[in-house]
Amino acid sequence: MNAKRPGGFDARALRGPAPPPLETPPGLTARLAAAQAIADALTFQRPLDERFAAAETDPRFTGLDARDRALARSIAVVAVRRLGTIRKALALHLIKGLPRRAGALEWILVAAAAQILFLDLPDHSAVDLAVRATKLDPGAAPFAGLVNAVLRNVARAKDETVATSDPFDDDTPQWLAQRWKANYGEETARKIARAHRDEPTLDLSVKRDPDDWALRLDGIVLPTGSVRLSAHTPIVELPGYADGEWWVQDAAAAIPARLTGVAAGARVVDLCAAPGGKSAQLAAAGAKVTAVDRSAERLKRLAANFSRLRLEADIAVANALAFEAAPFDATLIDAPCTATGTIRRHPDVAWTKRQGDLATLGDLQSKLIDKAVALTAPGGIIVYCTCSLEPEEGEAQIAALLRRNPDVRRVPIAASEIGGLSECLNPVGELRALPCHLQASEPRLSGLDGFFAARLQRRP
Incomplete structure (x- = not known):
């Protein structure tokens, strides 16, 4: 065996x-x-x-x-x-x-x-x-x-x-262990594997007053503004759920929407939007949101969440690559990826993905970034993100875009925009969150999903 x-x-x-x-x-x-x-x-x-x-x-x-x-x-x-x-x-x-x-x-x-x-x-x-x-x-x-x-x-x-039992040597598929060791160094790779053994955290994005909701729900406010709960009580039984005051969203996944910096009334498109956490953030900030996804079933969940949250969005069932509309003030694209940053939350990902998936998904990601640029008005902001630990799905995609499209420039992310978590930024100002980041006194309050995000601007 x-x-x-x-x-x-x-x-x-x-x-x-x-x-x-x-x-x-x-x-x-x-x-x-x-x-x-x-x-x-x-x-x-x-x-x-x-x-x-x-x-x-x-x-x-x-x-x-x-x-x-x-x-x-x-x-x-x-x-x-x-x-x-x-x-x-x-x-x-x-x-x-x-x-x-x-x-x-x-x-x-x-x-x-x-x-x-x-x-x-x-x-x-x-x-x-x-x-x-x-x-x-x-x-x-x-x-x-x-x-x-x-x-x-x-x-x-x-x-x-x-x-x-060793989390890196025994419970990490060999191809991933070798990649993480090469990309992050052995010490960090082992910390990533160790984090994957812990029960996943339960984070909430709240519409307003995170300190009050942390107190009411027995949680803590993270530096990024998310509320992290201490206990895993059934979601629907918690105060504020029925009233639409918050939604479940990993703290790392909640960062990209904030990087758009949209003002009230701005037109924003969220490509590959389901299940809708990022769209909800944009709508809660007052943006006029268009949520696009190819899955009608997943968009039904998004619509149900928006109804509970008392938020509004234009919902479009469409392949993002074929979607057409007047240029938007900002575009957010959470691209399909290997999802290796979510292994703590979805441990089956470690064993169901293959190294060969990177090439197939990479081609799609490249096309989606180009589409996001095309949908953005001159001077507008594009935020590209993936829940992957693999550089081919993050840093390499942005580097390739900047080489082939001189009309796009990188807008570096500052540590102050992500709660001072400078460990989650790479040297060029892109978000690179790892599961071993944001350590706390106990595992259930520690860690983030592995996430990459880059902020870009289409030149005026």
């Missing part, structure tokens, strides 16, 4: 395990759902968030109550976050390697090992339910005894496995 590479899956297992018997042991359905979600993420690159958002309509998740759905999600997320460590632990006890043509065996083992190693659940329960799940899968059923033996051994060696 390779700790660095997802492969080895029998696609026939995606038909799903046989339906559980009528007398389903408590927790079995949640374990089956977790194993299926892991399989979908690592074989068909289906994001875990998307998988659990669709859980209510997916027949393989039918019958999961809210508690089981939360448990299945917790298992799947920690399994993917610590996938390298889990595979390494399993490989030590699979002397002959993972059997071929074994149905969903690998995913049942990964889900169970995640519970044993990293969740506060009884080991014996994890082993027993994994064996039961194995017996329900036609391809895996002959290996029920193997599952029992391997997982018992994993449980016995648990303390040593956890103590010796």
